[in-house]
Amino acid sequence: MREVEYYRDRNFPVFEIKSCDEMIHSSKQHAHQELSVGIVYRGSSVVYCERIKRKVESNNAVFIDSGVMHDCNPTNINEWKFKMLYLKRDWFESIMSMRHKGFTMNIKKMDDNDVSLINNMIHDLQSNCSEIEKETILISILDYLFKIEDYFSYKFYKDGHDIDASYKIKKFIDNNFTEKISLENLSEYSGFSKYHIIRLFRQNFNTTPHEYQILLRINYAKEELKKGKNISEITQSTGFFDQSHFTKKFKQYFGITPLKYLLSTN
Template sequence: MFREEATFWTSEELPGVELLRAVYLDQSFPPHAHDTFALGVIEEGALAMRYRKSHFVAPRGSVGFALPGETHTGYAGDRRGWRYRMLYADPSLLCRVTEELGRRTAFPFIPECVLFDDELALELLRLHRLLEDSSSSPLELQTLLTWSLARLVLRHASDRPSPRRTRDGTTLAQRVRQILENRHAERISLEELAEESHASRWYLLRTFRETFGMPPHTFLVQFRVRRARELLRSGKEIAETATAVGFCDQSHLTRAFHRIVGISPGRYVEGLRPHRKAEEDRAPIVSGTLRKKRNQSR
């Protein structure tokens, strides 16, 4: 039987990369999108998700992938939950590899979110495990990352489908999104949103959901969490960050952060300290409660 836990960390050798090793039983990620690309391996159980308006299940041994900005969900596809290792990386890293491969496109289009590629899975697992050890060779880490991304592009990238003609609704949805991002720290109402975007409430809600796969209020919470991550990376305190991005208090930020990111803001801040071994000073999350690790030397 799995036990719920999550570990987040970064590495100085791979700037622009964040790592997550987790076991989730009851975690259910709401519709959300990353400003990074997500790439990882399911080690046990199965992860189910809705991606590009279809349902998928990523079983043990498969590779999960999500494009930047692509709305998706995540929940247990197995009664036992799932255990996985994920890598969240700046899109520029994949763009650079794509260019070095001689591809014309700036960012490769990976149409599938579940990839069945044993060699890629083994490379990613090896890289992820090495990144838990601060003594790992920078050359080896950078080589494994580059080789894995190149394999991803060469084996799984395809031509991006031709975009549909822009409709009035899409233009409206983009306008609403801009309003929400500009006013994310405010308590904006649907009436204000409709008035500022010059649309009826129903048309606004329908077109926004059709374009982004989620209603405006869900997008707003997601954007607040994204902005919170930026502020936390800059060194801002958690309580101060909560009010700065529009949450009532720190507890509201913590609940939303854990629901979307899978860890608490405190664990996220702790993981931003590079060269920390993943097994040291990292308490598991059990039933949503952080267990403090006792210092055996005292």
């Protein structure tokens, strides 16, 4: 199927996804205002980037800086399938709260498990989930593929102050888990960058701030269901985007839908 599709989230307009199947998305040399992450699912292509010739193949990830001139020439258009993730430059720099070091293009080879994992995360970006979940996914994709801190004059380290800060953030989420919490909120509260917050939380609690918030919401919802509370009321009171989002998360944690759990307790 020859097609090009775009996805944008009006409520979180820091990224855009482009899916191309057996199509050349641009036949001219060009540059993007955004940083570009490409995932090649099928086929191969010759990419000319700043007068340097590079070959990208199936299971390759490509990272191109904003403003870098490049063009893409598929070896066989009938065997060419990829997705592009465009990221606003100011958002990318907000991850670390500093300007990033310039670069041209980097390529990473992946195995099938890597591709499947990244594809699932890109799919989740197109679902009805919260800003903090989507922002966490974007940062996770970048760090998994290209190790974000390498693009900044910064190195991550952990000391006692950082550990104290991670518990401070955890307590903030404990006290506000039903509210809308963004990484920007946590950054302002703790004084750490968004990237630093996610790294610290993963190292100390083996999860992300958003996943921890979801866990608190789900456990609270479970107790409310035991009391016979209405599912739509619980969805609203716990801060889920909608009932389908609540149902999906509840089933992921407990292997059963909220409705079935409610019926089993009555």
